[in-house]
Amino acid sequence: MxxxxxxxxxxxxxxxxxxxxxxxxxxxxxxxxxxxxxxxHPFWVIVQKEISDHVRSWRFNVLLFLILLTCFGSLYTSITSLVDETRKAGDSDDPFFFLKLFTLSDGSLPPFHVFVGFLGPLLGIGLGFDAINSEQNSGTLSRIVAQPIHRDYLINAKFIAALTVIGVLFFALGFLVMGFGMFIIGIPPTVEEFFRIVCFLLLSILYVAFWLNLSVFLSIRFRQAATSALTAIAVWLFFTIFYQLIVNMVARALMPSEAALPQQLIGYQQFIMNLMRVIPSQLYTDATTTLLVPSVRSLGPLTMEQAYGAIPSPLPLGQSLLIVWPQLTGLIAATVVCFALSYVSFMRKEIRSR
Amino acid sequence: MNQSIIELESLTKKYGEFAAVDHLDLSIRKGEIFGLLGPNGAGKSTTILMMLGLTEPTSGRVKVCGIDSTIHPIDVKRRVGYLPDDVGFYEQLSGRENLLYTARLNRLSRREAEQRVDALLQRIGLKDASGKKAGKYSRGMRQRLGLADVLVKNPEVIILDEPTLGIDPIGVREFLDLIVALSREEQITVLLSSHHLHQVQQVCDRVGIFVAGKLLAQGNVVELSKALFSDKEPYLVEAAIEGALTPEMAETVKSQLLDLEGAVSVRIDKERIYIGGTQEVTAEVAHILVHAGVGLKHLNTREYGLDDIYTKYFEGGEVYGKTA
Incomplete structure (x- = not known):
């Protein structure tokens, strides 16, 4: 010293x-x-304040802690199983060795992308569920709209602020995992892997943005923060647990007979897949799997003719992106719809004090 | 001085079939303190919201500082400070930070914002509590902080919605004095809505009485009582007598009293006699009663105050006997 x-x-x-x-x-x-x-500009003043509110809030820090914890947990499991994977050799020439950091697991904890898919909604809901109604209940809303700003500044700024926080968090996490990975396994990612990871992170941000917008909408719709939080969580649970059950039941009821034509079988399969793809979490899972596992070539059933003559090698990034394009569009559409709903209902709302 | 700064022309706001504000015409002059007086649910807050362009009128026009609030709400909000009833602040921020935020929403630079906020905090006497979290402020402090918040933008008009609700009497006194002082010093027009008539009476130059979406009367208190009671009886004399009168005696006294110039109505209620009139007739009443041999205990003259105007309009009908 x-x-x-x-x-x-x-x-x-x-x-x-x-x-x-x-x-x-x-x-x-x-x-x-x-x-x-x-x-x-007043808009950026609001964004600034919202960001600092988020970062200083207990809620966000608890969520951050939770996500950091799971992140390192999954990193740990993926690295331990990565060692076994390399011992098995065989695919030591796998060009996407680094990506396995994000997808491998020894079974004790789910891998990174599944975790993000699970906790992302919680983060989105956590940042948005009391966006408007808490301001209304504490009497600050009527004071703010009496300032010389357009009303939509407030809702746009809230969205941008939360999105910024989420974006920074996800990029920090993703790069942190990458850095640790490099440090521990000693192999740097290739350029393509790097871009795949960036795409994955952007996709995760988009996915969380959907939940954020949904919860902001609920916060405008419901006067009590608790109601909107519970409703958002109910929607999330419905999509992650019950929807699958319902689809399974429908699938069992519609199951074609054993003697059905192959076309019928394919049609049936496709129908069930499409039912699953109504929900954003399925879209996200599909998209992330394709992005992080380059050997995935299709998200639907493949016929022998389609598979015939294909070289069993991983797809380039462009092709993977092409496969997930519908999913991506679907997610963006869902996000935009939620945002539009909240925008319209906020602009029409008559703001009275408390 | 006589130019009007707030002008409402047959302003109407309907929620479904219910008219919250019904063809309201009102003009408020620059620099005056105007009290909008009415019971809860009379449409005061709705009127204020329309003045700020926060809600759209069903029909009619609002002009504040010569600008139509419905079409250019931003320009109006730049000039008008609004203190909602039960104002709230971000509880996790200090009082000073809350004001700085408002200042910066009004496009002040950090430096300007700090200077103005510190000056205002000094002015309203919250200098010592400026670093305290707004969540820890008492009701009265919050209200004063609200006043500072309104003044941050250097407004031409301030609109205060029920500003004295829930503050203790001394706090109310101080708060109202502060409003009057500010209005006089900076030539700010103040529109104050309240259902506390005494407070309105204390500070307002003019008062508008607002019931069920309609403005019933406006003017200063004297004008108001004249306007409302001129056709009837702006003065009331109350005489307390010893022992009830016999019916014949009551008849004679009553006819004598009614013969008085300026007396309009006489009502005898056991040991009390009420004489309503257009003029001050106390001396004559005393004379008649004493001459009639009635034991006179005391005489009480009363002018109509806002109280009576209020009761008359809000409850309707009988005004007599409302005061002891």
């Missing part, structure tokens, strides 16, 4: 160093001055 201190002092005494330090000082002072005099 003493040594470091002395070194710093000696460094400071050098004339050129003193000059540099003074220049940096001047620069930061000037920047600060400019910041103090700058007039920001």
């Amino acid at each position: 003493e040594k470091l201190h002395n070194a710093v002092r000696q460094f400071k005494e050098k004339p050129w160093a003193a000059g540099v330090i003074a220049a940096i000082d001047r620069y930061t002072k000037k920047q600060q001055e400019r910041r103090m005099l700058a007039v920001s």
Whole structure:
């Protein structure tokens, strides 16, 4: 410590160093001055405040802790099973070795992308469920809309702020996992792997944005924050658990006989798949699997003719993206619909005090 | 001074069939303190919301500072400060941070915002509590912070919706004094809605009485009582007598009293006599009663205040006997 201190002092005494330090000082002072005099657009003022509210809230920090924990848990399991995987050799020439960090699991904990698919909705709901009704209940809403701003600034800013927080969080997490992975297994990702991971992260953000918008909509619709939170969680549970059950029941009822034609069987299969794809979580799972496991070539049934002559190699990123394009569009559409609903209902709402 | 700053022209707001505000015409002059007085649910808040362009009128026009609030709400909101009833602040932020946020929403730079907010906090006497979280403020402090919040944008008009609700009497006194002082110093027009008539009476230059979506009367208190009772009896004399009168005696006294110039109605109620009139007739009443040999205990003259105007309109009918 003493040594470091002395070194710093000696460094400071050098004339050129003193000059540099003074220049940096001047620069930061000037920047600060400019910041103090700058007039920001009210929209960004709201975004700023919302972000700082999120980051400082207990709720967000609890969620963050939960997600960090699961993230490292799944990283741990994937690395331990990665070791076994390499011992088995065989696919040591797998060009997408690094991606396995995100998809492998030894069974004790689900892999990273499944975890994100599970906790992402919770994060979205957590950031949005009291966006409007808590302001209404604390009496701040009527005060804010009486300021010279357009009303939609408020809802747009809330959405942008939450999305920014989510985006930063996911990119930080994804890159953190990548960094740790590189550090532990000693293999850097290829360019394609890197872009696949970036795509996966963007997709996850989109998925969380859907849940965020849904919960914002509920927060406008319901006056009590608890009601909107419960409703959002109910929707989430319905989609993750009960919807599958219902589809299974429908599938069993519609099951064609053993003697059915292959076309019928395929039609039936397709119908069930399409039923599953109504829900956003299925779209997300489909899309992430395709992105993170390049050997996935189709999300529906493949006939022998289609598979015939195909080279059993992983798909390039462009092709994988092409496969998930419908899923992506579906997710974007669902998000936009939710946002439009909340936008319209907020603009029409008459804002009275409490 | 006489130019009007808020103008409402046959303003109407309907919720389904129910008319919350019904063809309201009102004009408020620059620099005055106007009290909008009415019971709960009379449509005061709805009128205010329409002035700010926060809700659209079904028909009619609102002009504030010469700008149509329905078409250009942003320009109006730049000039008008609004303090909602039961104002709320972000509880996790300090009082000062809350004001800074408002200031920056009004396009002030950080530096300007800090200067103005600190000056305002000093002015309303919350300097010491400025760093405290707004969630820990008492009701009265919150209301004063609300006033500062309204003043941050340097408004030409401030609209206060039930500003004194839930504050203790001393707090109310201070708050109202602050409003009057600010209005006089900075030439701010104040529109104050309330159902506390005494407070309105204390501070307002003019009062509008607002019931069931309609403005029944407006003017200062004297004008109002004249306007409302001129055809009847703006003055009331109450005489307490010793022992009930015999029926014959009551008849003579009554006819004598009615002969008085300015007396309009006489009502005898056991040991009390009420004389309503267009003029001050107390001395004559005393004279007649004493001459008739009635034991006079005391005489009480009363002018109509807002109280009576209020009761008359809100409950309708009988005004007599409402005061002790």
